[in-house]
Amino acid sequence: MDYISTRGAAPTLDFEGATLAGLAQDGGLYLPAHWPQFSKDEIAAMAGLPYAKLAARIMQPFVGDSLTGEELGALCDQAYGRFSHAAVTPLTQFDEQQFLLELFHGPTLAFKDVALQLLGLLFEKFLTRSHDHLTIVGATSGDTGSAAIDAVAGRERIDIFMLHPKGRVSDVQRRQMTTVRAPNVHNIAIEGSFDDAQAMVKRVFRDPAMNSRLHIGAVNSINWARLMAQVVYYFAAALQLGAPRRKIAFSVPTGNFGDVFAGYVAAKMGLPIERLIVATNINDILHRALSQGDYSAGTVTATAAPSMDIQVSSNFERLLFDCGGRDGAAMAAQMGTFEADKAMRLTNAQREGAAGLFTSARADANDMARAMRWASEACGEIIDPHTAIGLHAARDSGLSADIPVVTLATAHPAKFPDAVERATGQRPHLPARVGDLFAREEAYTELPGDYDAVTAFIAERATPGS
Numbered sequence: 341m342d343y344i345s346t347r348g349a350a351p352t353l354d355f356e357g358a359t360l361a362g363l364a365q366d367g368g369l370y371l372p373a374h375w376p377q378f379s380k381d382e383i384a385a386m387a388g389l390p391y392a393k394l395a396a397r398i399m400q401p402f403v404g405d406s407l408t409g410e411e412l413g414a415l416c417d418q419a420y421g422r423f424s425h426a427a428v429t430p431l432t433q434f435d436e437q438q439f440l441l442e443l444f445h446g447p448t449l450a451f452k453d454v455a456l457q458l459l460g461l462l463f464e465k466f467l468t469r470s471h472d473h474l475t476i477v478g479a480t481s482g483d484t485g486s487a488a489i490d491a492v493a494g495r496e497r498i499d500i501f502m503l504h505p506k507g508r509v510s511d512v513q514r515r516q517m518t519t520v521r522a523p524n525v526h527n528i529a530i531e532g533s534f535d536d537a538q539a540m541v542k543r544v545f546r547d548p549a550m551n552s553r554l555h556i557g558a559v560n561s562i563n564w565a566r567l568m569a570q571v572v573y574y575f576a577a578a579l580q581l582g583a584p585r586r587k588i589a590f591s592v593p594t595g596n597f598g599d600v601f602a603g604y605v606a607a608k609m610g611l612p613i614e615r616l617i618v619a620t621n622i623n624d625i626l627h628r629a630l631s632q633g634d635y636s637a638g639t640v641t642a643t644a645a646p647s648m649d650i651q652v653s654s655n656f657e658r659l660l661f662d663c664g665g666r667d668g669a670a671m672a673a674q675m676g677t678f679e680a681d682k683a684m685r686l687t688n689a690q691r692e693g694a695a696g697l698f699t700s701a702r703a704d705a706n707d708m709a710r711a712m713r714w715a716s717e718a719c720g721e722i723i724d725p726h727t728a729i730g731l732h733a734a735r736d737s738g739l740s741a742d743i744p745v746v747t748l749a750t751a752h753p754a755k756f757p758d759a760v761e762r763a764t765g766q767r768p769h770l771p772a773r774v775g776d777l778f779a780r781e782e783a784y785t786e787l788p789g790d791y792d793a794v795t796a797f798i799a800e801r802a803t804p805g806s
């Protein structure tokens with residue numbers, strides 16, 4: 341499979357190249373040159389496959405010649421063998437229409453594990469082959485950081501520098517990153533928001549000084565391999581609910597648009613998806629973009645769903661590129677406008693293309709708390725604040741009663757015990773597998789939100805690569 345950049349001016353790469361590149365040299369994001377298709381019969385034949393086998397089946401066309409079928413199968417077995425639930429991403433039922441897809445059974449209790457456990461193994465395989473060393477520079481609003489660190493800690497050919505916005509992640513999220521002791525792990529708390537951290541990361545990829553000596557890599561969802569692995573659980577859930585005979589809707593708590601874009605990819609591959617509901621908190625740039633065509637970044641407001649406190653949503657570019665006719669030059673110009681003005685309008689083609697599959701909804705603190713209470717009181721389920729935003733949108737969607745609506749449960753409630761307790765009166769407890777998180781010592785460096793300070797810190801500590 342060939343991978344092309346959304347901005348049209350970077351070299352075409354194969355899967356291995358795109359995985360190791362992260363962001364494209366022209367500032368764009370890599371996407372497959374075409375969407376692989378599965379027929380209804382092929383999808384029907386996937387029913388009942390164990391998760392790791394399903395994953396290998398769905399990802400093989402994206403991986404192409406970069407791995408043999410056996411190699412990919414072995415990596416999937418290894419990655420998904422670390423999950424605490426045999427189904428990997430089990431589905432539970434709320435009522436006749438509403439379902440919950442539990443994506444938090446991985447080592448760090450968030451959906452990021454589904455892709456990052458695999459990505460860590462892919463990096464190791466490709467870097468060993470090429471005798472290279474990767475310097476990962478990432479940004480997190482809480483969950484990507486811990487999942488990425490867990491996936492690469494102690495790996496010889498990788499250093500990881502993870503930026504989080506100081507004071508804006510939950511205590512559990514921070515500790516899951518900062519208590520990991522491995523010589524290749526570097527946590528940095530920066531002044532500012534997640535958007536500031538993410539902007540720095542993207543700048544690093546385009547900085548000749550950083551790239552002349554280091555091979556910079558990405559664990560954020562700018563890396564295509566992240567999204568590819570997330571496509572699988574849309575198939576897994578839909579197959580259990582009767583696909584391909586029956587259409588399914590998904591409600592996705594959204595920040596960087598990675599998770600819900602994976603749903604779009606599943607639909608492009610042939611999975612019958614009735615609707616993808618983009619659920620945001622009050623940081624609602626995506627809701628405004630999809631409902632009014634207005635993609636303008638306001639200031640980020642801290643909420644009880646901190647992982648979605650995002651106003652510049654990286655993967656939206658992938659959707660706009662695909663819906664807008666895959667015109668790299670036009671996309672580069674449009675994103676140039678956004679980067680200069682922090683605002684842009686969607687074109688009619690982009691709006692119409694998105695409207696075919698997506699709707700959006702915004703939840704405030706009350707909506708979120710109400711959804712947590714409903715799940716607890718009516719269904720006996722404790723859900724986290726991010727999932728609650730998705731559930732609020734799912735219950736409010738107005739979809740006809742014969743369409744099952746699956747809310748993606750993106751994090752374990754114990755990652756956000758205070759918000760859950762405030763809403764439901766119940767304090768969720770951390771599963772035993774995260775161990776003595778609050779007894780361990782933390783280590784991180786605080787830096788100002790200053791690009792030069794951050795890159796100097798990285799350059800001093802990173803191992804050169806090619």
Ligand SMILES: Cc1ncc(COP(=O)(O)O)c(C=O)c1O
Pocket residue numbers: 450482483484561593594595596597598599600647648726727750751
């Ligand atoms: C718990 C949780 N829910 C939802 C999201 C939003 O996902 P995405 O950024 O892929 O839209 C995130 C962060 O990405 C998260 O950590």
Ligand SMILES: N[C@@H](CCOP(=O)(O)O)C(=O)O
Pocket residue numbers: 479480481482483484485534559560561562595596598647648654
């Ligand atoms: N919510 C995310 C933000 C980074 O998103 P990513 O999916 O692009 O890695 C987080 O938890 O860090």
